[in-house]
Amino acid sequence: MPDIVFLHGEVITVDEQNRIVEAIAVKGNQIIAIGTSEEIERLVGPQTTVINLQGKSLLPGFIDSHLHLSAYGIDKLGISCKAPHIQSLQDIFHDVREKAAELPAGKWVRAWGFNETKIAEQRYPTREELDRISTEHPIIIVRACNHISVVNSKALEILAIQKDTPDPKGGMIERNDEGELTGRLIETAHFRIVKEVAHSEEEMFHALALASADYVAAGITSIHDAGCNDSDSFRVMHQAVRNGLVKVRIYAMVCAMDSPEAFLESMIAAGMATGVGDDRFKIGPAKLFTDGSSSGPTIATRKPYTSNPKDYGVLYYTQEELNRRLGEAHKKGFQITAHAQGDRAIEMVLNCIEAALQEHPRPDARPRIEHAGISEPDLVERMSQLGVVPIPNPAFFYEYGEGYVHNYGERVNQMYPLRDFFESGIVAAAGSDSPVTDYRPLFGIQAAVNRKSKQGQEIGTNQTVSILEAIRAYTWNGAYASFDEHRKGSIEVEKLADLVILDGSILQADPNSIADLSVHMTIIDGEIVYQAG
Template sequence: MNPDVVFLHGEVVTVDQQNRIAEAVAVKDGKIAAVGTSAEIKQMVGPHTKVVDLDGKSLLPGFIDSHLHIVAYGIDKLGVSCKAPHIQSIQDILNDLRAQAAVLANGKWVRAWGFDETKIVEHRYPTREELDQVSTEHPIIIVRACNHISVVNSKALEQFSIDRNTPNPKGGIIERDGQGELTGRLLESAHFQKSKEVAFSDEEILRALSRASADFVAAGITSVHDAGSSDANEFRLMQQAVRTGIIKNRIYAMVCTMDSPEAFVNTMIAAGITTGVGDERFKIGPAKLFTDGSSSGPTIATRKPYTSNPEDFGILYYSQEELNRLLTEAHKKGFQITVHAQGDRAIEMMLNCIEEAQKQYPREDARPRIEHAGITEPDLLERMKQLGVIPIPNPSFFYEYGEGYVKNYGERVNHMYPLRDFFDSGIIAAAGSDCPVTHYDPLFGIHMAMNRQSKQGTVIGGNQRVTVLEAIRAYTWNGAYASFEETKKGSIEVGKLADLVVLSDSILQISSEKIDQLHVELTMINGDIVHQLKP
């Protein structure tokens, strides 16, 4: 039987256990049929075989982003982007908000995303009063880039039923000034609980998912570990979008909602659903909770105070006992378990939880995860190894937020998202972008894993740099392992799914400083070419 597609004369980075580099690949019926030399594969070509001449370019396994938010990214594209190049000041943001409000009926939400106070000239948040000057007839919300903090106007506070007497929710802050007046800023659970009320229609969400999937496919992302939606309806729509072909990427969906994730986890447990339910296109992933805040906020939970503030240790969502109870039950029922844990204190709590869960209900190959694993110091690294934990670091964070990390955490940046330590310790770490917190491009993530430079050119924890093959593995095979799918995808080996990407040049020959200049020319999922640049 002749192959459907063959790739010849290339640099095939197989990411197999020997890191072999081949020349050619044959694809048949959605799977890898052969890997070898161009001469060997050429002999298989038939009259209907599509031949792709790589001309020395790299062919890689499809990229796996092990932590992003597909719904949030798509929805963000429907609002004002604070990351747009022309946004240099608060006034620029207010102008864009005013323009959006002008085309919306009174009472409709005006939304902005991607705000970062360190990137604008004022180095502060907009005030509630400034947002009120844009409109008092439209509720307005600006979500910070980390998606853990927002600032809203008076109309939004009214719709949220928040006044100066409203108490802070557990794990969150409704910010007030020195006189007790509301500033409009909502942090952590205060933000999560209310942001879900900024509702989009099902039609808008499906349109957003279509846009997101197209962008991810063009970047070579063939599989996504979705890290949580706003609510159960978005989770349902994500499944629907995969089933109907709106989403082309494969989805490994964490059981998590941004507000009250424990309630969603308990609902799924009660329904008898567990990790692994589904098929190769959509599969239920781990049960996920939040333990602390944002590394750039900064609101992460640390064992020592912030370098920038000796009184600040961050925010914790749960006590150790609460975390143990919630996730041990999920582990007992067969779920892979994970948490958002950025600070070393939060990471330590999750390690305690995993240890207790395995002590009560021992299970082989449970593969517990820790999303982000921000500050992973040596003692935590050793415990991760012993417990078989899969950390999910975010190399791209250093570009946007690296300078703030140095300011807030000092020397601890040498242990932040420590890919070098993970590889050296034999820990299987899978990389994610946390898009829309940072850009989704895996090639940029690989570049940052190798270089760890901020936008200003500062090297942040250079001791944690990795090689190009290690960085590629973090975005391919390791991601497949994190979802129990390493026998099906993540490397270019016979019998595995034909999820492949062709780059614009050789990733092994180009200098590490220029890897971010590469781009994806072709993306294949299940043997189908779903993206291809015109020659």
């Protein structure tokens, strides 16, 4: 007899036939029956909990295939530049000043989510402005894309960055026309400071628990963590799962924000490979960065930016370097992936994947491309031929859509092209890239369906998909991207009881109001881990 049954609902199975049924039964951590309410009600025993869905949608637990668990949690400990009251630099400076007053001298003051296009001044803060707040506290303000930051003089001193410090490969320490440091650190110059802005282990555990609670409340049952700050935070994340602080299942990419090559090499040397672990925490793909941020903008493009005919973005590696590093990981048993936003970067990653598969053939390798931003038709065709799993970010259009039109022009019609992926038979799994944008899957599903910005501007509507297709990108396709489609991602007998119940019907919702639905209940492993109210 089942432990719990759900009756009279809109059960979206996301199985091969996309069946919609009324009811399911769960025993332990598995789904044991699916059917009509009448059929499932016959299984009810004296100890069975019966939940009447009253027409609400019940779906497989959402899988976010690209986010940053620790980064999101850490941000919750700092100052949010996305808070509703932030309308200008002065608003940010006020909050930074208040935080500095609470902390002893020498402690970092951290702000996140900054976007120069969303504030009155339409510019970055300067080092001098931050110095006027404090010269005793190191201050860092991180852009929403998490690829650029601005710091004060105290932070530059701690980081040992001086006027003559050379730019790191793949990044820039910005200077003004007089050669003075502006405080802005771009791409690898930003990533290299992550260790210096480290948190204590106690703070990390707290941050991870906060992040997990938010994700679970949004119906997320599994995540693909896209990279930790360093190897130590990788360890802490694993420990947080084992001691129950983190409820979501984790597929952890092997990638450190600073010196990802060294971290990857150490994991290969330790004998790690994709798939090591269990249903709660498992080693995922080996990942490198190839270019920058789509909203920065710093992505590597084949044609210059529409907004700047001299700008083609930033590349982190040569083709030979990328082939060697990811090729070795593939050879040693890793699924391989890379952050690639611009079409030039995507082409390089596809070249790398093709070379790796030719040199060391492996059936069902499922190489990935994180983001796959500007995926022109020739690149989509190559992805299909190579069996690549792209990980697009539909929610980016809502927050950054106007900037995409400004910087890339007509290329927005090929940005995160879910329609082209589906029609080419490509299994594309969606991710939020949280904290870069809103982590709520319902928010991403709405953006995939309507591709509208916050201001209502349509951004490449030729790539819209149906509600069921968008749901699949956040469920079964996510399971496929981590080799777990036999265990989760759809509501089928013998699969894990990872489920989400909404407060209404998603199939009857206005496509422009899907994000207005809320999560009523989240279940992981047959256990209710979140219930509204």
